[in-house]
Amino acid sequence: MLKLTLNGKALSLDADPAMPLLYAIRDIAELTGTKFGCGMGLCGACTVHLDGEPIRSCVTPLSAAQDKAITTIEGLANDQAMHPLQAAWVANKVPQCGYCQSGQIMSAAALLEKNASPSDSEIEEAMQGNICRCGTYPRIKKAIKEAASNLQKVKA
Amino acid sequence: MSLTGRTGGVLMLGSALGGIGLSSLTSTASAMPITDKTDGLGQDLGAFVTIKQDGSVDIICHRAEMGQGILTSVPQIIADELGADWSRVNAVLGNADPKYGNQSTGGSASIRRHFAHIRQMGATARDLLEQAAANKWGVDKSKVKARNHQVVYLDKSLSFGELAEAAAKLPLPDPASLTLKDSADYTLIGKQDIALQGLDSIVTGQATYAQDVQLPGMLIASIERPPVVGGRVKSFDASEAMKIKGVVDIIRLKDRSFPVNVKPMSGVAVLANNTWAAIEGRKKLKIEWDHGVNVSHDSETYKEELIKKVASKGKEARVEGDVYAHTFDSSKTVEATYTVPYHHHMSMETPAATAVIEGDHCRVWSGTQSPQWGKNLVLEELGLDPKTDYDKVEFNTTLMGGAFGRKSKNDFTVEAVELAKASGKAVKVVWSREDDVKHGFYHSTAANYLKAELTDDNRSDNWIQRVVAPPIAWIFDDKTSHLTDGDLSLGFADIPFDIKNLSCETPEVTTHVRTGWLRSVGNINNAFALGSFVDELAAKAGVNTEQMWINLLGEDRTFDPRSEGFKGYTHYGQNDNQDYFLQIARFKEVLREVVAKSGADNKLPEGQGWGISVAASFNSYAAAATKVSVADGKVTVLEMHTAIDCGLVITPDRVRSQMEGAMIMGLSMAMESEITIKDGAVVQNNFHDYPVSRMPQVPDLHVHLVKSDEAPGGVGEPGLPPILPSITNAIYHASGTRIRDLPVKKTLKI
Numbered sequence: 001m002l003k004l005t006l007n008g009k010a011l012s013l014d015a016d017p018a019m020p021l022l023y024a025i026r027d028i029a030e031l032t033g034t035k036f037g038c039g040m041g042l043c044g045a046c047t048v049h050l051d052g053e054p055i056r057s058c059v060t061p062l063s064a065a066q067d068k069a070i071t072t073i074e075g076l077a078n079d080q081a082m083h084p085l086q087a088a089w090v091a092n093k094v095p096q097c098g099y100c101q102s103g104q105i106m107s108a109a110a111l112l113e114k115n116a117s118p119s120d121s122e123i124e125e126a127m128q129g130n131i132c133r134c135g136t137y138p139r140i141k142k143a144i145k146e147a148a149s150n151l152q153k154v155k156a
Numbered sequence: 157m158s159l160t161g162r163t164g165g166v167l168m169l170g171s172a173l174g175g176i177g178l179s180s181l182t183s184t185a186s187a188m189p190i191t192d193k194t195d196g197l198g199q200d201l202g203a204f205v206t207i208k209q210d211g212s213v214d215i216i217c218h219r220a221e222m223g224q225g226i227l228t229s230v231p232q233i234i235a236d237e238l239g240a241d242w243s244r245v246n247a248v249l250g251n252a253d254p255k256y257g258n259q260s261t262g263g264s265a266s267i268r269r270h271f272a273h274i275r276q277m278g279a280t281a282r283d284l285l286e287q288a289a290a291n292k293w294g295v296d297k298s299k300v301k302a303r304n305h306q307v308v309y310l311d312k313s314l315s316f317g318e319l320a321e322a323a324a325k326l327p328l329p330d331p332a333s334l335t336l337k338d339s340a341d342y343t344l345i346g347k348q349d350i351a352l353q354g355l356d357s358i359v360t361g362q363a364t365y366a367q368d369v370q371l372p373g374m375l376i377a378s379i380e381r382p383p384v385v386g387g388r389v390k391s392f393d394a395s396e397a398m399k400i401k402g403v404v405d406i407i408r409l410k411d412r413s414f415p416v417n418v419k420p421m422s423g424v425a426v427l428a429n430n431t432w433a434a435i436e437g438r439k440k441l442k443i444e445w446d447h448g449v450n451v452s453h454d455s456e457t458y459k460e461e462l463i464k465k466v467a468s469k470g471k472e473a474r475v476e477g478d479v480y481a482h483t484f485d486s487s488k489t490v491e492a493t494y495t496v497p498y499h500h501h502m503s504m505e506t507p508a509a510t511a512v513i514e515g516d517h518c519r520v521w522s523g524t525q526s527p528q529w530g531k532n533l534v535l536e537e538l539g540l541d542p543k544t545d546y547d548k549v550e551f552n553t554t555l556m557g558g559a560f561g562r563k564s565k566n567d568f569t570v571e572a573v574e575l576a577k578a579s580g581k582a583v584k585v586v587w588s589r590e591d592d593v594k595h596g597f598y599h600s601t602a603a604n605y606l607k608a609e610l611t612d613d614n615r616s617d618n619w620i621q622r623v624v625a626p627p628i629a630w631i632f633d634d635k636t637s638h639l640t641d642g643d644l645s646l647g648f649a650d651i652p653f654d655i656k657n658l659s660c661e662t663p664e665v666t667t668h669v670r671t672g673w674l675r676s677v678g679n680i681n682n683a684f685a686l687g688s689f690v691d692e693l694a695a696k697a698g699v700n701t702e703q704m705w706i707n708l709l710g711e712d713r714t715f716d717p718r719s720e721g722f723k724g725y726t727h728y729g730q731n732d733n734q735d736y737f738l739q740i741a742r743f744k745e746v747l748r749e750v751v752a753k754s755g756a757d758n759k760l761p762e763g764q765g766w767g768i769s770v771a772a773s774f775n776s777y778a779a780a781a782t783k784v785s786v787a788d789g790k791v792t793v794l795e796m797h798t799a800i801d802c803g804l805v806i807t808p809d810r811v812r813s814q815m816e817g818a819m820i821m822g823l824s825m826a827m828e829s830e831i832t833i834k835d836g837a838v839v840q841n842n843f844h845d846y847p848v849s850r851m852p853q854v855p856d857l858h859v860h861l862v863k864s865d866e867a868p869g870g871v872g873e874p875g876l877p878p879i880l881p882s883i884t885n886a887i888y889h890a891s892g893t894r895i896r897d898l899p900v901k902k903t904l905k906i
Contacts, residue, residue: 016401019432027376027430032368033361035557036431037504038589042843045504073361086359093809096817097223098358099365099504099557124852131843133504133558134223135820136813137851 004065006031007075017063021055022046024062025072033073033102037131044130047103048072054110056129073102076109084154085109088147096134104130108144117148199324201281203255204234207324211305211317212244218256219266220525221249221354222503222559223817224872225810226266228353230274232807233267236344237278237337238285239302240316247353252527252551261525262564262673264774264870267806268736269729271868272336279334281323288323289314303343339804339865348808354555366508366523366554367586374510374582375404377575378434380441381423381595384836385669386414386448388422396440397426402433406441407578409571415634416670418565418597419533425575431586451836453668455498458833459601462665463493466605466622470663471638474649474722477657482618484609490692491607494685495897496880498831499599500840501674502848505557506592507568511575512582513538518549522569523556530566537573560821561673565597593846594838597672598831600625604648604685614697615707617656623648623682626667637664639678641724646678647771647877650717650725651686652738654710658721669833675821676873679773680880687769687881688896691888701768701885702751705743712741728774728870735867736775742801743770746779746862750799753860754781760890763787764794767885771877774870776802777862780819780882783855786891790905793823793883797858798875803866815859815875822879824848828901853906 002013006029015024025034025048034057037045041056048057049071050064077083082090085105095101104127111118111126118126123141132140198206198214206214215231231247250256257273267274282302289307290297292314300309305316344350357363382388394406405427412421424441428434469480509522511534518538524530531551535542540549556563572585587595602625608616627643629636639662644650649660674680694704715738717725730736747770751757756766763785770779783795798815805811828847832839840846884895887904895903 015430016432016436019430023430023432026368027432030370031361032364032370035365035505036367036586037506038843039435040589040842040844043504043589077360082356082360089359090355093352093355093813095223095355095358096225096813097221097504097556097558098354098363101358102361105359127851129850131504131848131850133502133560133821133848134813135817135849135854137820137849137854138816138857139813141851 002062002066004067005069007071013062015062017061019062021048021057021060021062021065021070025057031072031074035099035102037100037103043100044107045100045103047106047130049106049110052110052113054107073106076105083109084150085112085143085147088143088150092139092143092146094136094139094143096136100130100132104132104140108140111144112148112151116152118144199320201284201323202277202328204277205238205281207316207320209317211315212246213238213240213316214246214248216250216256217247218250218259220259220261220527220553220556222261222525222556222563224814225352225807226261228350229267229807229810231353232344232350233271233274234278236342237275238282239304241305242344242350244305249553249555251553252531254528259528260564262561263728264872264874265729267868268775268870275336276331276334279336280329280331283329283334284323284326285316285319287326288319291322346805346808350807350809352809364554365505365557366521367505367557369510369521369554369584371510371512371582374584375427375429375579376431376434377425377427377583377585378438378588379409379423379425379571379585379591380438380443381591382421382445382447383594384447385416385450386421387445388448389424390444390446392424392444393442394424396442397437400433400437400440402428402430403437404428405579407575409574416631418567418631420567420571420574427575427579427581427583435588447836450668453833453836455601455833459495459603462601462603462624463495465624465663465665466493466603468663470622470624470661472659472661473641473644473724474658474660474717476655476721479618479620479657479659482657484607484618489607489609490689490696492689492692492896493603493605494681494688495603496601496681496684497898498601498669498833499674499680499825499829500593500596500831500846501558501560501562502846503556503558503560503562506587506589507563508584508586509569509572510582510584511572513576516548518573518576519552520549520569520573521552521554522566523554523563524566524569525556525559525564526566527551527553530569533566533570534573537570538577560675561677562597564673589842593840593842597631597670599674599677599680600628600671602681604681606685606689608689608693610693610697613707614699614704616653616693619653619655619658621648621651622661622663624663624665625678625681626665626669626671628671628673630667631670631672636667638662642726643678644724645726647682647686647773648678649722650738652715652740652743652772653708660722668836676773676876679771679873679877680825683769683771683877684880684898687771687878688884691767691881691885692894700757702747702757705747705770709740709743712744714738715740730775738772742777743772746770746777746799746801749860749862750779750781750797753799753858754795754797756781763890765886765889765891767882767887767889769878769881769885773874773877776800776869776871776874778874778878780878782882782886784883784886784890786887786893786904791827791887791900793853793855795855796823797860799860799862800875801862801864802869802871802874803864804868805861806868808861811861811871812859814871816857818875819857819879820849820854822876823854823883826880826883826898826900827906828899830899
């Protein structure tokens with residue numbers, strides 16, 4: 001049995017330790033907000049946090065998550081209705097098809113945890129692993145800055 | 157809320173969306189319902205509108221949502237006509253059902269071809285509410301008026317919720333008796349700040365895409381398909397695959413013959429109780445293939461053949477005057493051939509569909525642009541008669557994680573049904589990224605040839621153009637040997653220039669891959685060729701490119717290609733609808749707008765250049781301006797602009813987002829994306845060898861909406877065609893390097 005914490009809840013899984021975390025989250029835990037995009041860690045659609053670090057769950061074996069805490073898009077807001085990034089995403093009408101946006105938001109959330117006020121180039125650096133085929137990058141950039149600024153206001 | 161295995165497919169509807177902006181922090185995220193089943197507690201006012209007990213309104217969006225925003229626009233049009241309060245409207249995706257009219261979502265057609273019909277659905281429901289109120293007050297219906305979610309008469313008012321029950325009992329009004337709102341009275345159409353449907357569920361991970369459907373006891377299928385189109389399984393050994401824990405069944409798919417249609421062709425499916433086991437099992441399959449007739453197809457050799465073909469006269473599509481009687485003066489003539497490779501849609505969500513057969517009923521969930529076509533294919537697959545057995549198939553649509561034309565084709569849906577039938581289980585077919593890249597319906601590789609002689613006043617009276625590409629019609633009829641009139645109507649033989657002697661031709665061609673519609677279709681190569689060629693003519697004449705376009709377009713006039721030599725013009729399905737005849741003035745207006753707003757006519761430092769282009773497609777007009785720098789053989793795109801005249805705008809923000817997306821997709825296509833074929837099989841695999849633009853590559857983007865009172869045009873596709881030539885023209889003006897063969901990365905560093 002593999003033990004881990006998923007969005008704050010303890011979880012025991014009887015699964016192949018080599019199974020990528022993505023499929024455990026989607027098929028076994030039935031949380032489908034985390035998406036499959038490439039299976040090679042190339043597109044970022046499957047991004048989740050492993051002990052706070054953004055990882056590509058499609059190439060991270062379940063064994064690497066043993067005894068660790070995983071946060072998915074469903075758990076990002078914690079006790080709020082929405083994380084400030086999710087609210088900024090809505091305010092800026094970022095999504096088109098929306099499929100990549102869980103991964104985009106999880107990457108952005110990890111960025112803001114480390115850097116409360118990222119510059120354009122820091123945002124590009126942190127987000128270049130997340131592909132959006134619809135072309136929402138300019139709005140993603142804007143929403144990250146807006147969320148960062150709103151978070152600063154809350155702290156001030 | 158979403159469809160989950162635990163509820164066994166019973167669906168619930170989310171509440172209306174909360175406010176947007178920071179207020180969302182405190183609103184409860186509501187999820188997107190994914191089917192048109194209501195909870196049975198509302199009152200149906202026609203096929204599209206249900207008033208709920210709390211007075212909120214569910215409105216069906218019968219067109220498929222793939223990111224274009226139609227989930228907002230269709231309910232928005234209906235709600236406007238209905239007089240509903242937008243904050244109390246909840247969009248519901250419609251399942252496949254003929255009661256909704258045409259549901260095939262492609263050709264940027266949802267608004268431009270169905271606007272009047274959609275409005276009528278709102279007017280029907282409004283009429284019922286008004287009639288119910290008039291009955292209660294004992295006054296004539298003409299005296300009462302629905303607005304802001306209530307019906308009013310003098311100082312009296314009744315809310316929609318109060319009227320719903322009585323309204324639902326009334327007979328539906330005669331459509332001919334309905335009066336539609338005057339455009340001056342629109343309350344939602346064209347509004348800048350309209351809240352979009354579904355955003356809350358997307359950003360919280362609650363929205364249901366085809367990949368997300370879960371049913372009790374469902375198996376996941378991963379399919380190994382023939383690497384070459386027309387290939388089939390000769391033999392296979394599944395013994396090692398069956399040893400993988402979680403693998404339940406191995407099923408050989410039927411072999412199907414040409415034409416390829418939109419069905420699977422052959423393959424071996426591994427069914428397992430989770431995705432990972434299905435993938436691992438599939439790796440252990442040993443399959444011997446019969447590769448079939450297309451095994452020698454090589455895209456490089458093929459491209460050389462296409463170039464050779466357009467060098468000679470082809471089948472005439474449009475002829476004016478007699479250009480072949482003219483002797484071209486080489487000192488005033490430009491002659492060029494442009495080529496584009498095969499392209500793939502590369503939607504972020506790979507194809508997926510789920511099916512389960514229970515007794516003589518089949519339920520399907522699919523992320524498809526063509527629910528009704530898909531349902532007919534399912535009926536055919538199960539040997540059911542659409543006339544008598546139509547209701548034996550329930551065809552549910554989900555949101556699509558991108559589609560761009562690929563998901564019009566329901567091969568993946570048929571696979572799910574074939575496997576559900578063969579296994580007796582609920583089956584979800586999921587495509588890997590490699591499956592998606594290697595088994596697509598590709599944008600046709602194409603060669604365009606142009607030759608024109610300049611007049612002394614920098615126009616042209618003598619012009620020859622040819623295009624050759626494997627036609628999409630081939631998938632339905634494998635004897636198809638030429639592009640069709642429909643193909644040639646996509647920015648080719650509908651060339652809007654005033655030219656005395658013109659010949660538009662298409663040579664014969666053979667096809668070896670599955671070709672398909674990809675965002676703007678033939679306009680991709682035709683606009684790249686024409687937009688580049690006008691730039692080349694401008695350079696030859698020594699005038700700026702905007703001026704050359706204006707000269708070639710000629711006098712402002714209404715242009716119907718059918719009366720100027722192109723009898724087969726298909727007019728994006730508008731037939732004789734004069735509201736959509738091409739207007740030369742509208743080409744010029746978007747061009748002027750993009751140049752004025754971008755400053756593309758300003759001088760730039762050495763090594764930088766602006767490129768512009770313009771194209772009309774899907775009854776809209778778009779012009780693009782791109783600024784690049786070229787240094788040490790490396791191109792950097794600095795700034796991109798699009799001006800769009802799409803007639804009446806329904807949802808301004810979604811027009812902007814489609815233009816932004818088209819600029820970025822155009823950037824990918826122009827700079828780096830390419831599908832190549834070797835020994836009949838697609839060479840590329842995933843995002844590393846079919847790259848698309850990432851955030852750092854995308855410059856500042858600017859969208860300029862041209863105010864227009866014309867009939868609504870398309871939005872999803874028209875932004876793309878002018879982008880590619882705007883980029884390559886900019887490269888020419890920055891560096892003197894003329895790119896005639898895409899992608900750019902074959903010639904310059906990116």
